[in-house]
Structure formats: C-alpha cells, structure tokens
Amino acid sequence: MKNTEFYIDHDGIPLHAKLDFPDLSSPSGRYPLVIVIHGFTGHMEETHIRAVARTLNENGFASLRVEMYGHGASGGSFREHTLFKWLSGSLTVIDYARNLDFVTDLYLAGHSQGGLTVMLAGAMKEDVLKAIIPLSPAVTIPDGARQGLLLGNPFDPLHVPDFIRLADGRELGGNYARAAQLIYVEPAIRKFKKPVLVIHGDADESIPVDDAVRAAKLYDNVTIKIIPGDTHCYDHHLDQVTDEIIRFITNV
DSSP: OOEEEEEEEEEEEEEEEEEEEEEEEEEEEEEEEEEOOTTOOOTTTTHHHHHHHHHHHOOOOOOOEEEEETTTTTTSSSSTTTTTHHHHHHHHHHHHHOTTEEEEEEEEEEEHHHHHHHHHHHHHHHHSSEEEEEEEEOOOHHHHHHHTTEETTEEEEEEOOSSSETTSSSSSEEHHHHHHHOHHHHHHHOOOOSSSEEEETTTSSOOOOOHHHHTTHHHHHHHEEETTTTTTSSOOHHHHHHHHHHHHHHOO
C-alpha cells in the first residue's frame, strides 16, 4: 500500500494527517494501526513523533500521525485552540481510523498535551481501542489552570484574561484556561481498563515526572517506564522510548 498525506474533516475543520504503512507488506493486506498525536505547540514532523511512527512501521504497524486544531497544517488558530477542541478532534480521528478497511487492532498514542488527550479520549473510546500510550502526558495542565498557572505563565484563575501571552511571544486565548479548569483526568483514568503504557523522562523540564507517575498509578493495567536523565521530548534517549513502545505493543 502507498503512504498518503491528506486531511480529515472535523466539522469543517481540516486536520492534517499522514498515514504510513509497514515496511513489509502483509499477505492479508491488513495491519494494526497506531494513531500518534503531537503536543502543545508541536506538529507531526517533530523528531520524537517521527521516530515513534518510523519504529512502528519497521515493526509491522501502520501509523496515522495527525496535527490537531490550530497546529501544524491543520485548520483553526493556535490562539483559539482548547483541550475540548483537541478532544473532540481526536474522537473524529479515532472514528475515521476504525472505519479503514485494512485496520485490525487500533491503538492511540500521544505526547504531552497529546498524551493528556489520549488519556481522556481513551476513556471515551475504550471499546474500539486495544491499548493507549501516553508519552510525557501533560497531566498538570488542568490543575495548573485551576490554580492560575498555565505552562509557567501565571494568571488570575477567577478572572481569566482574554488572552495569555506565552514565553515565546505567542498569545493563547483565555478560553483555553477556562476549558482546562473543567477537565479532571482521574475519572477518565479509572474508566479505562485496557493496557496502558506511560513513558516519562525523569529530567522533564515541562511536566514533573512525579505528577505523571502519580496519575498513571491510578490505572488498573499500566506499565510505567521512566527514562533516566531524559527530557520532555526525549532529547537524549529516544531509542529507549521507541524500544519500550515496541516491547509493549507487541505483547499486548
């Protein structure tokens, strides 16, 4: 089969996607598929996202990388994106993927804000997913928004401003914080009973590893892998991350 680049329609918003097939063809023409979602300010061509997809392809899995609302080449503006919009978009992507005629088993993976999205969407689509893989999941975003701290940027949580200026100069609409304040990841975690792999670097500069581990331990069927000395985007030991993913996903 041929690798393809296209858009998935999400209620009028085009979500940029790339579908890559395994290096070796299956006699049946059918494959397990892993949806891979990037993180906040990220896109599908980041080194760690491409490495995950490439390793999956090398080991017999198809991969579907998708850029979420307001990111990469997808529709919507960065300023106006929220976790609600990402969650809704991820459900559309899952529905798209599950209806592809070549798909056997379906998995969901995501990094950072994408990892948080995976944890939420996994609970809503447990019946169609075989397992989920949150990578450096940004579980601190909702609690931070309730406390008035958004990725290191303080604001008044009781009087959310129209926009929050980020360290890189970009503006993020206040509705991002308002939506995040209403999200609680713990009920979603407890609802998902299928296998889960959580990977986190213990030198993560964005999301404290202890917060992710504490949340991950609420799962009934979880494997937690801590990468010593590694960062939020696995700048030092990306090979260990991909090895852990393949070890997990081939044994589910």
